[in-house]
Amino acid sequence: MHTSLVPYPSTRHHPPMKTRTIAALVLLAAALPAQAEPSAAVQTEARDMFAKIISYPSVAGSPAVGQLTQYLAGEFRKAGYAAQDIQIIDSDGHPGLIVTLRGKSRKPPILFLSHMDVVGAKAEQWVSDPYTLTERDGALHGRGTVDNKYGLLAQAQAFIRLKREGFVPNRDLILVFSGDEEVDGVSARAMAQRLKGAAYALNSDAGGGFRGKDGSLSYAIQAGEKTYASFELTTRNPGGHSSRPRPDNAIYSLARALTKLEAHRFPAHWNPVVLQGLQAQLPTLQDPMKSAVSAFIANPSQQTADAIAAIDPAAFPELRTTCVATMLRGGIVENALANDATATVNCRIFPGETVAETRATLARVAADDKLEIKPLGNPLESPLSEIPPEVRTALAKQLPPGTRITPYIEAGATDGLYFRSAGIPTVGVGPLIETEGSNYNYHGIDERVPINEFNEGLDHYYRLAKALAGGK
Numbered sequence: 001m002h003t004s005l006v007p008y009p010s011t012r013h014h015p016p017m018k019t020r021t022i023a024a025l026v027l028l029a030a031a032l033p034a035q036a037e038p039s040a041a042v043q044t045e046a047r048d049m050f051a052k053i054i055s056y057p058s059v060a061g062s063p064a065v066g067q068l069t070q071y072l073a074g075e076f077r078k079a080g081y082a083a084q085d086i087q088i089i090d091s092d093g094h095p096g097l098i099v100t101l102r103g104k105s106r107k108p109p110i111l112f113l114s115h116m117d118v119v120g121a122k123a124e125q126w127v128s129d130p131y132t133l134t135e136r137d138g139a140l141h142g143r144g145t146v147d148n149k150y151g152l153l154a155q156a157q158a159f160i161r162l163k164r165e166g167f168v169p170n171r172d173l174i175l176v177f178s179g180d181e182e183v184d185g186v187s188a189r190a191m192a193q194r195l196k197g198a199a200y201a202l203n204s205d206a207g208g209g210f211r212g213k214d215g216s217l218s219y220a221i222q223a224g225e226k227t228y229a230s231f232e233l234t235t236r237n238p239g240g241h242s243s244r245p246r247p248d249n250a251i252y253s254l255a256r257a258l259t260k261l262e263a264h265r266f267p268a269h270w271n272p273v274v275l276q277g278l279q280a281q282l283p284t285l286q287d288p289m290k291s292a293v294s295a296f297i298a299n300p301s302q303q304t305a306d307a308i309a310a311i312d313p314a315a316f317p318e319l320r321t322t323c324v325a326t327m328l329r330g331g332i333v334e335n336a337l338a339n340d341a342t343a344t345v346n347c348r349i350f351p352g353e354t355v356a357e358t359r360a361t362l363a364r365v366a367a368d369d370k371l372e373i374k375p376l377g378n379p380l381e382s383p384l385s386e387i388p389p390e391v392r393t394a395l396a397k398q399l400p401p402g403t404r405i406t407p408y409i410e411a412g413a414t415d416g417l418y419f420r421s422a423g424i425p426t427v428g429v430g431p432l433i434e435t436e437g438s439n440y441n442y443h444g445i446d447e448r449v450p451i452n453e454f455n456e457g458l459d460h461y462y463r464l465a466k467a468l469a470g471g472k
């Protein structure tokens with residue numbers, strides 16, 4: 001995915017982080033100088049590696065994901081990693097890669113998360129080949145340049161540079177690259193179970209910064225995300241010929257249930273992260289929404305939350321669980337009554353609520369004892385993560401002085417949910433500093449990352465790793 005407060009998301013997982021959130025933070029930060037870029041040699045090596053990474057059309061389930069995994073493993077071997085420190089994992093046909101930079105102690109390790117897979121791209125719709133890194137209009141174009149191969153590159157380059165330098169951290173540092181984030185997350189789920197007990201994880205697929213036109217800078221850390229869960233709602237009856245309609249028509253029964261669900265609004269929830277995120281957005285809002293959000297921050301309640309929804313029902317989905325019908329099927333021929341009708345309802349569940357509770361709410365709202373409600377797959381609840389104080393401190397030191405750092409809850413989901421579910425606190429600390437003209441267009445046509453942002457973010461995880469594990 002790539003979600004972002006500006007940085008990213010994926011169709012399955014992430015709606016883009018609201019740009020207004022980071023833009024709001026900009027209004028609260030003083031004008032700041034840009035970060036120093038890494039050396040020309042680092043930029044050149046990273047650019048060459050990026051071109052290779054982009055060249056793999058690594059759509060989940062395709063052979064290219066395995067090929068990219070092998071390429072990356074080879075680069076780590078060349079950097080000096082021992083064979084036992086490079087593990088290629090197979091999870092039901094989905095590759096994953098775990099690389100360990102050995103530390104001096106047995107302290108719980110720090111994980112660095114990225115994903116190797118991308119959504120598909122049709123070459124005929126792009127100006128240039130989506131799987132050939134192309135420089136144009138001050139940006140690098142190609143599928144995955146933002147979601148999530150830039151985060152992947154920045155983390156891989158950090159580990160390669162640290163190994164070459166002979167850096168020995170005060171604890172193990174572990175890269176975790178998944179192969180199917182954009183679909184089922186099987187590889188991330190398996191690797192999270194393998195790595196239980198880690199101190200915390202730093203996810204490149206969420207969070208990041210925003211630089212205003214005046215140079216002011218803010219940075220948002222993803223502290224939580226909604227649980228992704230889909231349900232199938234099915235009604236059944238004996239069917240029959242269309243010339244003799246029955247009163248218990250399966251399609252009509254399902255339609256009535258869906259109409260009730262459409263009208264239902266889940267209760268609002270709030271916590272310090274939600275309130276801080278809303279506070280940050282206030283400067284970008286206009287009345288009447290600005291007054292409604294101000295009232296909610298001052299006095300969080302269902303009443304003040306409903307006042308926000310009354311102005312715009314689609315605003316601030318991070319305040320509550322949401323469920324929406326996304327797929328329908330029923331009937332096989334036009335002159336026969338359907339024996340069954342099924343709808344897929346996709347839910348994004350607020351941290352702290354359970355899948356079972358959400359299913360029970362769907363059943364209560366539909367109020368049809370004959371309606372079958374079945375969860376799809378094995379959805380996992382994703383608790384809110386406390387931001388490790390040393391992570392906030394390290395970010396504050398490497399970002400320009402005065403940068404406002406604020407947590408937020410993602411309305412979508414990333415691989416981070418599997419690590420949180422495994423008991424590993426996970427925070428999104430993406431490497432990119434976006435501007436109003438970045439136009440990443442991840443998941444879309446002509447995905448791109450501006451060259452200046454590409455260069456500026458290359459040291460992000462290199463610096464974080466040193467700061468968090470005893471380096472200078």
